[in-house]
Amino acid sequence: MPVTTSNLLPPELMAQLQRLELVTRKVFRGRMKGERRSKRKGQSVEFADFRNYVPGDDLRRLDWNLYARLDKLILKLFLEEEDLHFFTLIDDSLSMGFGDPSKLEYAKQLAAALGFVGLVRSDRVVIERIGQSLRERGPVLRGRKSVWRMLEWLDGVQPADDAPTLAEGVRRFCLRNSGQGVVVLISDLMDKEGYEAAIRYLVARRVDVYVIQVLSREEIDPDIQGDLRLVDCEDGDFAEVTASAPLLKRYKQTLDAFTSGAQQFCAKRGVAYLLADNQTPVADLMSGYMRSRGLVR
Template sequence: MPTAEIQSLLDPQLMSQLERMELVSRKIFRGRMKGERRSKRKGQSVEFADFRNYVAGDDLRTLDWNLYARLDKLIVKLFLEEEDLHFYTLIDSSPSMGFGDPTKLQYAKQLAAALGFIGLIRSDRVVIESLGQTVRQRGPVLRGRRSVWRMLDTLNAMEPTETVSLAEGVKRFCLRNQGKGIVVLISDLMDKEGYEAALRYLVARRVDVYVMHILSQEEIDPDVKGDLKLVDCEDQDMAEITVSAPLLARYKKTLDAFTRGAQDFCSRRGMHYLLAHNQLPVKDLMSNYLRRRGLVR
């Protein structure tokens, strides 16, 4: 992979910042391998957590014989178990994500690379997929620092050409992946069928869901005027308009209602919502906004 492509997603200064972070899941989950994080679930390790009464079938090696000698009771010692975190990133690669400079998709890749890098260096299970993948087309399961290159290859291969609806893409993702942990959806949420059905699929998974709503600065504050013909990049619908100050004011009011509606939809269902634009440096997004929302620490 060319060095320029690598640095466009993960530059050395950003990686140095990410080395000090870790991903946070608020839910109890079961990993497939031992990891570096402490789980709320009790198991076997070297760190003591609690006591409980012995029940038939418990491992006799966990009995506290000193307590038995003093209290004449069989007491089992419990320990914190270390697990791996399942971390999924689902990226919208529809044509509308190809808009902006840098494009919304490029910004989504940078954000996914940063989050994935944190997961990999912490020995979490990292899976990065796009909405257009089929039910059987699962993304590679990445683990460990040596997998950073595979992660970057996966991201750089994504192009804004997928035409699957947001709801169908998320539904396929849920059918492909059953692990618990964190799911981050990175999308502009621009779908004529709406985003609600897609997000309901994620709610049903009972995982920590983060919705990263990415817009371009050109969409937030368009610098256009005069007579224009607009062409929908996804279905080629056309509309002729005359841009005026009142029209721009109405557009911004509509966009504000759209983003506030998405935020309210997420918060009422226990999902975390974050609106970001393509001019906000990813390092600032990671160190400030995502820390305040509890995804990283």
């Protein structure tokens, strides 16, 4: 039964997102006409400029009125509108199930918001998750009519206990999707094998890459004390600790080093990086941080 309402995209959020538009820092040739002003000249109805005719040009674009006055062959140039290929890749590993709301739930709402902006502008939107097999594809969406299909798919995404490493999940994504455009990876980047290889895979694709690292408020500012047994939700590894003030200070220093390292790693490779916590309203993230980072306008 199709989804008719979803907590991921309440009406008030949709109303705020209507005015936004996805942006790419690179120029790609779209497959279909969209609502985006291209830097290339094309065949739309909005006039852009003139230029002299050269052999091989489309004769239908000649300005015959100018020819009658100037005895010169002049072409009319028009602004071309193009679609944007927009990919969102969600980390659905078990660590993303932590927090209230969970990091995964926050990532899904963020993916829904970005996808909605793309669909409203007739962009080609693809949403996938890290845990997909090589042959399993996410929905390919276009137009407002696809909003509920997108939400239905996102509502079904849950933490996967068999999710591969981040690098393997991104590698599979790259093999499944060969198109150019914008790729947004939403992940906590918490993988014992590291996040570096995953980001390198995306950079090698020559796409416009954005990494949104989502952490829970409990991870950023843990409220714990006393003797604790900490268990890794993904592999069952554990550690027994005493949560003292010096330990919490050292933990926060380590976390700061981790997020700063991710930001620097991305910056050196031309990847836009954003750190978000699960308590920041998605509407604020979209209209504030993402606008300043250049993903939306």
